[in-house]
Amino acid sequence: MGEVQPILEVTNLKQYFYLKKEKLFGEKQIVRAVDDISFQLYEGETLSIVGESGCGKSTTGRSILRLDEPTDGSISLFGENLLEMTQKQLRVARKDIQIIFQDPYASLNPRRTIRQMLTEAMSIQDVVPKEKQEARMIELMQLVGLQPEYLERYPHEFSGGQRQRIGIARALSVNPKIIICDESVSALDVSIQAQILNLLKKLQKELGLTLLFISHDLSVVRHISDRVIVMYLGKIVEIANKKSLFDTPVHPYTRALFSAIPTVEKGQKRERIILKGDVPSPLNPPSGCRFHTRCPFATEQCKQQEPQLVEVKDGHKTACHYWENFL
Amino acid sequence: MSENVQAATLSQVRSQVKKKKRKELWQKIYSNKAALAGLIILSIYALMLIFGPLLSPYDPYEIDLQNKLQGPTLDHLMGTDDKGRDILSRILYGSYLTLGVGFSAVLFGGSVGILLGLVAGYYGGKIDSIISRLIDVMLAFPGILLALAIVSALGTSLINVTIAVGFFSIPMFARIVRGSTMEVKKLEYIDAVRTLGANNVIILFRHILPNILSPIIIQASMRLATAILSAAGLSFLGLGAQPPSPEWGAMLSAGRDFLFNAPHMALFPGIMISFLVLGLNLLGDGLRDALDPRMKA
Numbered sequence: 001m002g003e004v005q006p007i008l009e010v011t012n013l014k015q016y017f018y019l020k021k022e023k024l025f026g027e028k029q030i031v032r033a034v035d036d037i038s039f040q041l042y043e044g045e046t047l048s049i050v051g052e053s054g055c056g057k058s059t060t061g062r063s064i065l066r067l068d069e070p071t072d073g074s075i076s077l078f079g080e081n082l083l084e085m086t087q088k089q090l091r092v093a094r095k096d097i098q099i100i101f102q103d104p105y106a107s108l109n110p111r112r113t114i115r116q117m118l119t120e121a122m123s124i125q126d127v128v129p130k131e132k133q134e135a136r137m138i139e140l141m142q143l144v145g146l147q148p149e150y151l152e153r154y155p156h157e158f159s160g161g162q163r164q165r166i167g168i169a170r171a172l173s174v175n176p177k178i179i180i181c182d183e184s185v186s187a188l189d190v191s192i193q194a195q196i197l198n199l200l201k202k203l204q205k206e207l208g209l210t211l212l213f214i215s216h217d218l219s220v221v222r223h224i225s226d227r228v229i230v231m232y233l234g235k236i237v238e239i240a241n242k243k244s245l246f247d248t249p250v251h252p253y254t255r256a257l258f259s260a261i262p263t264v265e266k267g268q269k270r271e272r273i274i275l276k277g278d279v280p281s282p283l284n285p286p287s288g289c290r291f292h293t294r295c296p297f298a299t300e301q302c303k304q305q306e307p308q309l310v311e312v313k314d315g316h317k318t319a320c321h322y323w324e325n326f327l
Numbered sequence: 328m329s330e331n332v333q334a335a336t337l338s339q340v341r342s343q344v345k346k347k348k349r350k351e352l353w354q355k356i357y358s359n360k361a362a363l364a365g366l367i368i369l370s371i372y373a374l375m376l377i378f379g380p381l382l383s384p385y386d387p388y389e390i391d392l393q394n395k396l397q398g399p400t401l402d403h404l405m406g407t408d409d410k411g412r413d414i415l416s417r418i419l420y421g422s423y424l425t426l427g428v429g430f431s432a433v434l435f436g437g438s439v440g441i442l443l444g445l446v447a448g449y450y451g452g453k454i455d456s457i458i459s460r461l462i463d464v465m466l467a468f469p470g471i472l473l474a475l476a477i478v479s480a481l482g483t484s485l486i487n488v489t490i491a492v493g494f495f496s497i498p499m500f501a502r503i504v505r506g507s508t509m510e511v512k513k514l515e516y517i518d519a520v521r522t523l524g525a526n527n528v529i530i531l532f533r534h535i536l537p538n539i540l541s542p543i544i545i546q547a548s549m550r551l552a553t554a555i556l557s558a559a560g561l562s563f564l565g566l567g568a569q570p571p572s573p574e575w576g577a578m579l580s581a582g583r584d585f586l587f588n589a590p591h592m593a594l595f596p597g598i599m600i601s602f603l604v605l606g607l608n609l610l611g612d613g614l615r616d617a618l619d620p621r622m623k624a
């Protein structure tokens with residue numbers, strides 16, 4: 001494991017949003033959407049990020065692409081720090097990482113045909129010579145399961161699932177290595193969800209893609225991932241390979257999250273943890289362990305001291321002072 | 328081989344789709360009565376603009392003092408003015424002046440305003456604060472007063488009137504474009520093209536601008552009416568087109584002294600201006616209903 005170089009390495013990433021002061025002499029409000037997270041993405045894997053709404057999943061994805069300018073940290077792609085690049089270098093580097101969004105209605109420019117979108121993408125990054133673009137477009141359409149005749153159509157002429165396929169084709173048009181899927185199937189009907197997930201899986205295998213899969217849907221995550229990151233209020237609380245995480249979740253938050261889904265396997269006799277209260281605001285996150293306001297095991301130490309991510313098993317890390325009690 | 332066949336059928340599909348789109352737009356305008364009425368009125372003006380000089384029965388500048396101040400007759404359908412010039416010919420010739428000033432003013436004010444609005448809305452931050460303050464200050468002045476001030480500073484001429492009138496439509500365009508830009512730039516397809524590596528120029532002009540055209544077109548047709556009215560107003564006050572010129576506002580102004588014994592001198596240019604403004608407003612309203620989905624009930 002130690003020998004393999006990650007394709008993307010996120011180190012101490014922070015993404016704060018500074019809100020405008022409401023009162024003249026009021027305090028400056030800071031949203032700590034992502035607060036010091038680190039993880040690695042390895043070539044060909046599917047790494048998922050799960051967590052409740054507002055925990056910073058999308059923000060993590062957007063920071064990696066520098067769609068929001070991260071506050072601090074480093075993001076290195078093939079060993080080069082994206083955050084230190086000039087806009088010009090960044091524009092070139094961006095072709096290696098593409099994103100597929102949640103809302104298939106908002107993610108396509110309504111005034112451009114599919115042909116225009118794909119041509120534009122190929123031309124910006126200069127990935128295909130002009131005379132080969134036509135053939136490449138036809139190939140891309142077939143790759144995502146759309147008829148090449150659809151190239152002349154506008155986005156409003158398609159269904160949600162088809163639009164998501166178009167989004168995938170557009171992302172693939174620049175030959176990316178990594179694709180970030182931000183809730184890419186959440187807006188779709190369940191049957192369509194399965195089709196798109198299978199398409200992503202198929203493409204990953206055929207093209208050797210690496211996926212960063214952001215979702216709040218545990219069953220989807222369980223279906224698609226190799227490894228999983230669990231986030232809570234801008235922090236990573238647990239990271240492990242899928243089997244280890246779903247079989248033996250350690251962090252109280254992860255276990256609470258999982259006890260919300262019915263287990264099929266028998267013999268699993270973990271006590272259910274029911275979360276009390278709402279997720280606190282990332283505006284004023286709780287001190288110490290951010291989960292202490294809702295954690296049934298919280299102690300004085302949890303309020304004071306922030307737990308660090310520690311390896312509890314092979315590649316399975318968690319951030320809880322009392323992880324040994326929960327193994 | 329099969330790829331070539333496919334490409335050929337694809338280009339057929341492509342031209343069919345284009346035809347269909349054009350048909351849909353026409354149907355939309357056709358089914359909107361107000362827009363249609365506005366369009367018909369404006370087409371008459373457009374014809375006048377193109378064929379005016381060909382159709383005019385007399386030289387618009389030819390003085391014929393023996394026939395001065397005649398009411399409408401078969402010889403002079405709109406009568407003659409105080410120098411005996413044929414009013415119909417003058418109106419036909421003058422159409423390009425009045426419309427030209429209006430269009431150029433809106434073109435000038437619109438381009439500057441759109442650019443400012445795009446930049447302010449897209450970049451935000453300090454640039455936005457500066458531009459927004461500027462817009463506020465400009466909006467605080469009553470438009471016609473601002474125009475008056477500009478013309479008196481630059482000197483009276485039709486070109487200066489165009490600049491002045493264009494200048495006071497800058498903030499209206501800037502404000503609308505700024506707001507729409509801020510809305511559109513948050514959409515995911517903007518993030519998507521940025522992720523593809525598009526630069527700001529591509530994003531602004533290929534992806535944001537085309538998606539905020541509806542409010543711009545609506546605003547332009549409304550501003551055109553105001554611009555024509557203001558330009559005519561300035562000429563009426565003697566600040567724009569000067570006496571022999573057949574600009575409609577100037578003609579109206581000349582007719583002022585003869586309101587009692589020769590009302591037709593002011594009446595016809597007045598009617599021409601009014602209908603033009605009416606047509607533009609009808610089209611503007613109609614376009615707003617047709618283009619702006621938020622206005623639909």
Ligand SMILES: Nc1ncnc2c1ncn2[C@@H]1O[C@H](COP(=O)(O)OP(=O)(O)OP(=O)(O)O)[C@@H](O)[C@H]1O
Pocket residue numbers: 017031032033051052053054055056057058059060216282
């Ligand atoms: N541009 C911004 N300005 C201020 N706050 C922001 C901004 N973007 C995100 N946030 C805040 O950051 C936090 C994390 O948001 P984020 O969208 O990353 O959550 P998420 O995990 O993707 O949630 P969801 O499941 O709802 O998509 C939220 O509290 C959100 O309100």
Ligand code: SF4
Pocket residue numbers: 251252253289290291292293295296297298299302307319320321322
């Ligand atoms: S550190 Fe304390 S509060 Fe946080 S999860 Fe562990 S036990 Fe709960």
Ligand SMILES: [Mg+2]
Pocket residue numbers: 057058059182183
């Ligand atoms: Mg999100």
